[in-house]
């Protein structure tokens with residue numbers, strides 16, 4: 571009986587340890603819409619403390635989200651949330667992002683900015699509200715040059731962020747950014763939520779990930795809400811016959 575109790579105590583301790591992250595961060599989730607409302611609870615569930623940054627931190631909607639999130643979550647103004655957090659998740663409307671970053675730039679120095687925003691390229695959609703010349707990721711890194719911007723999750727619908735099992739199989743989240751350590755840290759956070767990750771390269775690749783969002787926008791833009799795309803990246807191996815010789819320009823970039 572004593573041995574059985576000891577085994578049960580060990581099992582319980584191992585269970586608790588397995589659900590505690592190696593590091594618990596304070597994460598500011600800026601925006602309490604679909605993405606903020608999906609990602610905040612996932613951070614809390616994986617052991618981190620969430621501070622929502624909102625224009626209306628005491629509203630009924632945000633209070634309900636805080637209660638649903640748990641694990642010590644609270645809501646503040648965006649400025650206060652950013653000042654108190656280790657990691658800042660941009661889950662707000664792209665058009666509001668520049669003002670937010672510029673108003674809080676000093677409190678972003680040295681911090682990870684987890685960028686999930688999407689902007690479309692002006693060259694492809696010149697009339698689209700919020701279309702940009704380069705990419706949201708590059709612009710954000712430029713507005714807050716001392717921060718460590720990591721783009722991730724912009725290719726994943728909010729419903730899959732909330733419940734990756736709905737995808738019916740593994741989903742790989744591509745990451746881009748200039749700081750390797752920051753990308754590895756974000757990769758750990760994303761993996762803890764039940765996703766695979768693949769680090770692609772520097773922030774100059776952000777436009778590639780943001781372009782993927784166009785697959786959602788194009789049917790929505792013409793009002794075809796019953797014809798949405800649902801797509802996922804899934805890590806795999808290149809098919810036989812694909813090597814660096816088949817990738818145009820690969821030879822010129824071969825390391826010495």
Ligand SMILES: NC(=O)c1ccc[n+]([C@@H]2O[C@H](COP(=O)([O-])OP(=O)(O)OC[C@H]3O[C@@H](n4cnc5c(N)ncnc54)[C@H](OP(=O)(O)O)[C@@H]3O)[C@@H](O)[C@H]2O)c1
Nearest residue numbers: 601602603604605624625661662663664666687688727728
């Ligand atoms: N929806 C998706 O599946 C999905 C997937 C990938 C990426 N994204 C990206 O994630 C970001 C958020 O998308 P979402 O779908 O969560 O949008 P949403 O439901 O419209 O929510 C956006 C939130 O941004 C905040 N916000 C701050 N300033 C604002 C302003 N001036 N006007 C309006 N809202 C403002 C609001 O939170 P407060 O009211 O609390 O201030 C609002 O709830 C976007 O950049 C989007 O491109 C979305």
